[in-house]
Amino acid sequence: MDQIHLMKVLVAVGELQSFAGAARRLGISAAAVTRAIVALEQALGVKLLLRTTRSVRLTDAGSRYLEDSRNILASIDEANEAAAGINAAPQGNLAVTAPLLFGKAFVMPCIVDYLQAYPQVDVSAYFLDRVVNLVEEGMDVAVRIGPLPDSGLRALRVGQVRRLLCASPEYLEQHGVPAHPQALAAHTIITASGVSPQAQWRFGPAQAPTLVQVKPRLTVTSNDAAIVAASAGLGIARLLSYQVADELATGRLRVVLEAYEEAPWPIHVLHRESKYGSAKVRTFIDRLVEHLRAHRYLN
Structure with a gap:
């Protein structure tokens, strides 16, 4: 079977935790979903899902493979969009998070300018004094203050604070x-x-x-x-x-x-885009990074 198709099936089953739900999402039969998962597990030589009559659960290997499959599928979609020119105009919903006071003082002015420049984009801004998980909570862009833990996220340093x-x-x-x-x-x-x-x-x-x-x-x-x-x-x-x-x-x-005083704390803009990146994320990051690096209170 086609490898991309198998990945799409695994992602659907893993996200919905249901073979029937995955079949409805993909527009194929439940039997076809089962065959795809069996074929993928046989090809990899590892168990990806634990199935009972009532539930479907990812194994540790299945969780890792699902996340890798998501990234690969997203990269393919973004490459196709870039080649087709769809990314020329930013559009869709953009989710942004930052610390509460920092977001109000420094990120919000940039969001307002961005929305005025790109009328086809909607922004959901989450200003919270806690660490927001970009992947689990569906964020596109985050501002973090302080040392960064090791992660798969991409980071751009934009300044520092004391x-x-x-x-x-x-x-x-x-x-x-x-x-x-x-x-x-x-x-x-x-x-x-x-x-x-x-x-x-x-x-x-x-x-x-x-x-x-x-x-x-x-x-x-x-x-x-x-x-x-x-x-x-x-x-x-x-x-x-x-x-x-x-x-x-x-x-x-x-x-x-x-x-x-301790050494100053760095400020980073984080995102999880592939090397292609969607237009809405890429253009917002460019604008936000320029805005923050130029601010006298942050540099």
Whole structure:
């Protein structure tokens, strides 16, 4: 049987977890689906699916082969579209994710410009202070802040930010400016789960860090809430430089312990496109990368 056809059948069965559902999607008989899976397993010499009267489940080998098959089929479709000229005009839905405040401040202006330039594209933007899995959650493009784990995703570095400690001038005048990270024990600490989820804060170089156990008096789930509390004079908060750029510029907040900061955190634009790439993703990434690399708060 044709290898591409066999891959399409496996992807349909694996995604729907049903032979009958795969048959309906592909417009073939259930018997033809069964024959295709049997032929593929015989050709590979490995079990891809575990079948019972009530369920269909992928084996470990089947899960890996399904993901590889998805990538191969997507590359074929994109190559065909590119050759036919379909990709000349971006169209369809584009799913984008970024951290909450970063998305609002830096990604949203780019999305608005992009939608105005390409009327045939719709964008779904997910601004969340958690790591979104591009593959499992169907994202096309993501912005990540911080070191990247090894993955099959493609990454473009667009800038960097500092993770810094800040407090209001009023708080520092009343309680003093800490001269060393260990002095934080005598201060009121505000923690934001998106930036400093651990009670142990790290300072200095990665090779020889200084670790300080902090006891927060206020813990909040959003970074903007931590900014409000710090600006109001409650205590010292640890935040990312872009999040407090306006407060620092206007003097509502001041940086403390700058000499003990960690190395800056990188910012990357991630995507999972093949070397061809769809027009909607390729054109958006080009625009977003240019926009972020030119921003003074990120470089």
